[in-house]
Amino acid sequence: MQAAHDHAAHAHGHDAHAHHPSGIMRWVQTTNHKDIGTLYLIFSLTMFFIGGILAFGIRAELFQPGLQFWRPDFFNELTTMHGLIMVFGAIMPAFVGFANWQIPMMIGAPDMAFARMNNWSFWLLPPAALLLITSFFVPGGAPAAGWTIYAPLSTQMGPGMDLGIFALHIMGASSIMGSINIVTTILNMRAPGMTLMKMPLFVWTWLITAYLLIAVMPVLAGAITMVLTDRHFGTNFFNAAGGGDPVMFQHIFWFFGHPEVYIMILPAFGIVSQVIPAFARKPLFGYASMVYATSSIAILSFIVWAHHMFTTGMPAAGQLFFMFSTMLIAVPTGVKVFNWIATMWKGSMTFETPMLFAVGFILVFSMGGFTGLILAITPVDIQLQDTYYVVAHFHYVLVAGSLFAIFAGTYFWLPKWTGHMYDETLGKWHFWLSLVFFNVTFFPMHFLGLAGMPRRIPDYAMQFADFNMIASIGAFGFGLSQLLFVLGVVKCARGGGVKAPDKPWEGADTLEWTLSSPPPYHSFETPPVVK
């Protein structure tokens, strides 16, 4: 053991020699929350475009009825991988990137609590992405069971499914470590005087999100481990002949899956709750009720999972319970929307790009919330299950919800991060094109779903042709509009545009605006005083 200790000492000495490595090694070995936040955001943007290319493939095939480009099973790979990459590769890492950049600055800390583990949380993601993308090139192709990888489809597919399962395991480990880090940072590293109820709402929403992640990512790991052993080691978890049940997979999956949708929206609520007061030049209306609403949403998320399974079969009492508990979530969500609107009420508002995205978020996300409420009604859901109505619903909450909030947050904090103002005209173009094309893409899907078009099919009946063509045109436009976003971010990061003042937004009042733009390497070397 003494030898081990010497070895460790030697290894440490080696580390010390490599003090602040430069070039690529700076990014590989970094323990700095801002570097790691940047890595997360770049990774997320890359995956967003890879997932977007898959969506292009889907919408190109659906542009007209009949089979144009892909074999039907490859189409299934496209929809599955589009979902997995966007959920685990684009949206979740983007929010963790925000958490890394913002939480230490907003609570007055020098860095994250576990700076080395923070590095690992990020550097697990590229291997996972590599596993996912490699699965396209193995015999049998990528996972094609939908992003929900329901058994028994997932227990039957080729080696691509194994790669997908391992990728999910690794991304799960990354999320759990990231969340433990975030919880510990928030609970243990706040500046003196920063009581819990003084924390910015973005910090609050991430605290709750991190708890959700620690609670449900291991459950997903368990579920996919059972799939793996059913596939290769002869267990019978999802095989009725052995006393198991494929429906059990759905229960375990959605016990993870429903909280997962809040994992992807609560940080978005947090961002919007920072942006709206800044541009309405009024403090957030109903701060405490926002905190309680977020907590209630998180708690309720554990008891509603079977609303994804109304058509799988369950006792009437179960249907009623899951229907009403799901509808209950509309109450705290309504509180939030009310508070955002009340914050804007009689404010002296200006509409810079972050505010445009935030207001757009409220309008379009609320639509997604309403269709969610409609889908919660069991008899309606039985009609609409697995139709394009569902596709419309969750793209309204995930694109117009999560993604728009990510854009709002990026434009909001980009001046802080880079020290330069983004191009306002470019930002406005990005917003309006995104908003219009988003609705052109997904609004017609409501009609398609109500008319009975099923999701996850490469071909469809003639009567769905017009709306599909409109949706495809919208999707191409939406995808191309995102290049404006890249252009805006790159221009800003390379130092174009006006130099940003420490506080470019008049109404912003959180701690990060007291730092220089860009902020110093270790955010708060000495803790700020919070009154």
Place this chain on the structure above:
Amino acid sequence: MMNQSARYFIPDPSRWPIFGSLALLSMAFGAALWMNEATWGKFLLIFGVCTLFYMMFGWFGSVAHESEGGSYNKQVDASFRGGMSGFIFSEVMFFAAFFGALFYMRVLSVPWLGDIEHKILWPDFIAQWPTAGPGVAERFTPMAAWGVPAINTLILLTSGVTVTIAHWGLLKNNRAQLIIGLALTIALGMTFLFLQAFEYHEAYTALNLKLTTGAYGSTFFMLTGFHGFHVTVGTLMLMVILGRSIAGHFTAEHHFGFEGVAWYWHFVDVVWLLLFILVYWL
């Protein structure tokens, strides 16, 4: 040397995480290849596991070095406590998924398979736990609770006491008590693992109880197997702590490394109690 801010320790850039990522990447590709009949996948898997061990050796070595070097103040200590609690909570949820599967099969899916609708498909199936399911013809004997498993329960409960005795030794600066307590705990952990290996051997040879034995076999081996894996990891962790105790690490005031491992050991203990009641006994 350190980027020691006024109040909090921030480690220097580190090369360990990327080794860990490389390890998991090799393990994932290796396991996937191996499971799909590419024999060389096994070597990639082994390479990954070795890299992971190398990484943990180096990483935890740095942590121990920094800790003994006095870099960690009270606030860092509190962070470690928060982090370890979060980790154990995540482990609880991982086991919850498998206990949930056990509950679902025993209470829901097996009774459904014996109901009137399924009589057409499987007329002879009697829905009774333990079962290998209606489609698995092989006979098996379930694992009895009051033999080796009961002894193992006693062993793990005793080990919970010995690790606490070691903690008391540390608190009153009695290094001998600390070392003996830890050594006893490790010995008990290893005995547990040995008995479990024996039990598995019995299951496969005498009882015809296998991983493939339907619902019962799946839940039995996956739950006890993951628990056994955790006992193995816990024992390794205790060995590291024992080595550090012998090397003179830890003081009565500053010993989170010890406490974290002790927490983990108690967690493994509690999971076993649930296993004993829900898998073996009831």
